[in-house]
Amino acid sequence: MKPITLAKAYEPAKYESKIYKRWLASGFFNPDNLNLPADAPTYTIILPPPNITDRLHLGHAAMLAIEDLFIRYKRMSGYRTLWLPGTDHAAIATQTVVEKKLKQEAGKSRHDLGREKFLKKVWEFLKATQAIILKQIETMGASLDWSRLAFTLDEPRQAAVKEMFVRLYEAGLLYRGERIVNWCPHCRSTLADDEVEYREQPAELYTFRYDADFPLAIATTRPETKLGDTAVAVNPADPRYKKFIGQTLRANFCGQELNLKIIADRQVVMDFGTGALGVTPAHALADWQLAEANNLPVVKVIDEHGLIREGFGAFSGLTAVAARQAIVAQLRADGLLEREETISNNLSVCYRCGTAIEPLPSRQWFVAVDKPVAQLNNQSLKQAALAAADMGQITFVPERFTKRYWDWMNNLRDWCISRQIWFGHSLPVWYRGEEIYVGRTAPAENGWTQDSDTLDTWFSSSMWTFSTLGWPDNFADGQKQGDLAKYHPTQLMDTGYEIITLWVSRMIMMSLFATGEIPFATVYLHGMVLDKQGKKMSKSKGNGIDPMAMVKLYGADAVRLSLLIGTTPGTDFRVSEDKIAGYRNFTNKFWNIARFILLNINQPQSDLKPPPGQTLADRWILEELAQTITEVDRQLADYNFSRAGEQLEKFTWDSLADWYLEIAKIEGDKGAILNYCLNTLLKLWHPFMPFMTETIWLQIYGQDKLLMVEAWPTADRPERVATADMAVIKELIVGIRAARSANKLEPAQKVKAVLYAGERQALLQAQAELIKNLRTGIGELAIEASGRPLAEAIYSSVGGIEVYLIAAVDAAKEKLRLEKDFVNLEKFITGLEARLANAEFTAKAPPAIIQQETDKLRRAQSDLAKITERLNKL
RNA sequence: GGUCGCUUGGCUCAGUUGGUUAGAGCGCGCCGUUCACAUCGGCGAGGUCAGUGGUUCGAAUCCACUAGCGACCACCA
Numbered sequence: 001m002k003p004i005t006l007a008k009a010y011e012p013a014k015y016e017s018k019i020y021k022r023w024l025a026s027g028f029f030n031p032d033n034l035n036l037p038a039d040a041p042t043y044t045i046i047l048p049p050p051n052i053t054d055r056l057h058l059g060h061a062a063m064l065a066i067e068d069l070f071i072r073y074k075r076m077s078g079y080r081t082l083w084l085p086g087t088d089h090a091a092i093a094t095q096t097v098v099e100k101k102l103k104q105e106a107g108k109s110r111h112d113l114g115r116e117k118f119l120k121k122v123w124e125f126l127k128a129t130q131a132i133i134l135k136q137i138e139t140m141g142a143s144l145d146w147s148r149l150a151f152t153l154d155e156p157r158q159a160a161v162k163e164m165f166v167r168l169y170e171a172g173l174l175y176r177g178e179r180i181v182n183w184c185p186h187c188r189s190t191l192a193d194d195e196v197e198y199r200e201q202p203a204e205l206y207t208f209r210y211d212a213d214f215p216l217a218i219a220t221t222r223p224e225t226k227l228g229d230t231a232v233a234v235n236p237a238d239p240r241y242k243k244f245i246g247q248t249l250r251a252n253f254c255g256q257e258l259n260l261k262i263i264a265d266r267q268v269v270m271d272f273g274t275g276a277l278g279v280t281p282a283h284a285l286a287d288w289q290l291a292e293a294n295n296l297p298v299v300k301v302i303d304e305h306g307l308i309r310e311g312f313g314a315f316s317g318l319t320a321v322a323a324r325q326a327i328v329a330q331l332r333a334d335g336l337l338e339r340e341e342t343i344s345n346n347l348s349v350c351y352r353c354g355t356a357i358e359p360l361p362s363r364q365w366f367v368a369v370d371k372p373v374a375q376l377n378n379q380s381l382k383q384a385a386l387a388a389a390d391m392g393q394i395t396f397v398p399e400r401f402t403k404r405y406w407d408w409m410n411n412l413r414d415w416c417i418s419r420q421i422w423f424g425h426s427l428p429v430w431y432r433g434e435e436i437y438v439g440r441t442a443p444a445e446n447g448w449t450q451d452s453d454t455l456d457t458w459f460s461s462s463m464w465t466f467s468t469l470g471w472p473d474n475f476a477d478g479q480k481q482g483d484l485a486k487y488h489p490t491q492l493m494d495t496g497y498e499i500i501t502l503w504v505s506r507m508i509m510m511s512l513f514a515t516g517e518i519p520f521a522t523v524y525l526h527g528m529v530l531d532k533q534g535k536k537m538s539k540s541k542g543n544g545i546d547p548m549a550m551v552k553l554y555g556a557d558a559v560r561l562s563l564l565i566g567t568t569p570g571t572d573f574r575v576s577e578d579k580i581a582g583y584r585n586f587t588n589k590f591w592n593i594a595r596f597i598l599l600n601i602n603q604p605q606s607d608l609k610p611p612p613g614q615t616l617a618d619r620w621i622l623e624e625l626a627q628t629i630t631e632v633d634r635q636l637a638d639y640n641f642s643r644a645g646e647q648l649e650k651f652t653w654d655s656l657a658d659w660y661l662e663i664a665k666i667e668g669d670k671g672a673i674l675n676y677c678l679n680t681l682l683k684l685w686h687p688f689m690p691f692m693t694e695t696i697w698l699q700i701y702g703q704d705k706l707l708m709v710e711a712w713p714t715a716d717r718p719e720r721v722a723t724a725d726m727a728v729i730k731e732l733i734v735g736i737r738a739a740r741s742a743n744k745l746e747p748a749q750k751v752k753a754v755l756y757a758g759e760r761q762a763l764l765q766a767q768a769e770l771i772k773n774l775r776t777g778i779g780e781l782a783i784e785a786s787g788r789p790l791a792e793a794i795y796s797s798v799g800g801i802e803v804y805l806i807a808a809v810d811a812a813k814e815k816l817r818l819e820k821d822f823v824n825l826e827k828f829i830t831g832l833e834a835r836l837a838n839a840e841f842t843a844k845a846p847p848a849i850i851q852q853e854t855d856k857l858r859r860a861q862s863d864l865a866k867i868t869e870r871l872n873k874l
Numbered sequence: 875g876g877u878c879g880c881u882u883g884g885c886u887c888a889g890u891u892g893g894u895u896a897g898a899g900c901g902c903g904c905c906g907u908u909c910a911c912a913u914c915g916g917c918g919a920g921g922u923c924a925g926u927g928g929u930u931c932g933a934a935u936c937c938a939c940u941a942g943c944g945a946c947c948a949c950c951a
Contacts, residue, residue: 578901589913592914
């Protein structure tokens, strides 16, 4: 029989892509191909789709590692396991990328090309780019069912989105309304509230009067918008302004006639600025709300390009910033500017391009979240989604995020879903004059034009859990069938905590509406990957670690381990190359453990039961392993994969490699136990480091038997060992090791005999003998072992063994140390003497140095004498 | 302003219902290593668990307050 030997070191690059191909060829990524009983429970994760233009970053890699861990764990545990892959069209992000590219390569904007040609460019670009991220996902070892690959903008998803839109419309949950939206003049698109970022920065606050006769002064950071003021708001309790409330005052503001109604509102802060607020309904959300409450006219000042509209004299056509400067200059010239101060202002900017947001009134489509509908048992989307969390039907991990979800849902406003960009899902909406038609297909008659807007990316994302499983075709007549019946609702949604609001809450609402089901049982929120300094990794900062480069250097398994272990749910964590390199060391260590074990097994068996232990060490390692299995299962059930990994690491490196393998070298003949330990460890580690474990498994057991579908180990052992006994056994093993390094230590040999004996009777006899020979008198203690637990017997019989061992070990250590010191000192002295005897040295060296060396020699000689004395005593 | 989180050895972090001597990895020091592995082994130094007060037989852990840091939400124009 040909012995199985592994290469001396693990070289991941040699095996990884081969192994992945082997997995693909097996077909087991697709749950339909698993040989399972019909009633096997399902376990589904739908992959949060990365943007199709993305390159894999460590955040993706972490997500993949986490999800693959659970998928592989559940697959081995007998679940019908589906992990469904996909990509996101990321409308705005993708369009921005292509626009940038167009500008760089051809110097053109999207408007130069026109809609049709531009979209063609986008699709060409996607075709070229989409394969990259998918390939990178494979590199990480993700066991995704590629046969079900989806894209948020592919044909089936377009149909699903259209269907959803129509159904929402028919249910009365969609409406078209004018509202202040967050407009990005650069992207020329509306942004959702949560796509707006805030930047704290200094801003000039101007205090002025509209004209010389105006009785109140107002304060603003945006004087240019004041051209569109239609009211001044004051606090009703403000004594300064009480008398004006209700009046309408005229003013000539920089040549513009304004009719300003003085209104009262409690939200106006009396001690900010002058306590009087110029109300510009068209260009501030709060002002818009004031206008609605007070029936104020709306005057638009700024257009979609961020320029002052027609009808504002010399200011028309200026950018907002230029107009601001012009107006401030004029106010100053007219002596109307009372104050100018720098305050700290929270500027709203576009999360995509960083341009300052221009609030503008605009016609948009909205999802009504507060309107009760029949489909949700006369609850609103908001109520239904809140109820789902309230009933404990969704578990958030960690639990504290439940509250965040709750707070967000409670404050949710109607969701603006139309976007003024070209790339994305088109709205199934057509207009003819004032008529609106919403339907699955275009109206037959002439004269209708389709809405030119596209849908918010999150609209299609919100349908992800069921659109990927064949909704609506698989939901005819409200009955689930096919994949939807089999795999929905899903078990786990793993995503970053930062999009719990953007995404998770909307998935819950949309799924409840479309299928009546909560889309997932558990939401696992992972933290962000930070760099070594604790900064968020980003391309612009250049502090990102490229996972692909790391895989190349250290292997995918090492990268995975570094992202799984040492992390805590919902908490950001730091990753550095050092950490990855550390786990590369571990993978190599594991490889060599396997290598060593294989050298000690005659004929490896893949389905070995735990063999009976012959010695204490055997029982100890089997018990440790069984406990490790239990612990790993427990931790994984709580999503504490980091701790599961740490437990495994501890067992593998400490218990097995550093202790048991050393004992095995002494005791010999451990084939069966080592075989069992290796098999079990390969299985336990597989979800963490699939490539290496599978590589080893295949090298041992041949190409027909894949580790990825082996059964997950159970915590079996031939004989249960009590925890207290474990402590004692560990002590004995420590004794053996110490005895070994102390060379020939008689009594320790006895301990070794104990270990060989294995039998309790033999053990007790050996102990008795040991104790009899002890000088301390402890030997007088009787061993009354019969009928008592091992540990108790040993403890009662001694302190004996312990005291003895400690004394012996200490003495041995001391002796060893002294001997070592002796040898080293002797060498040192010889060297010094030689140097001092060297004529060249004594001639050329400065006297101070010679003196130093002589002193050293003297000290060393006296130390040596002391050591000799002590050695003689031992 | 509101909410949540964090503060543990030089660094990064664990510490699961409060329980003997607070752990790990990296780093550091010393020693070793042709016999699975230097991508290794052994030994060691290093912590008043941010501070104060409280509850308790017992607190890193629970409570209150204080300080520093971070995130999210809202937003004063």
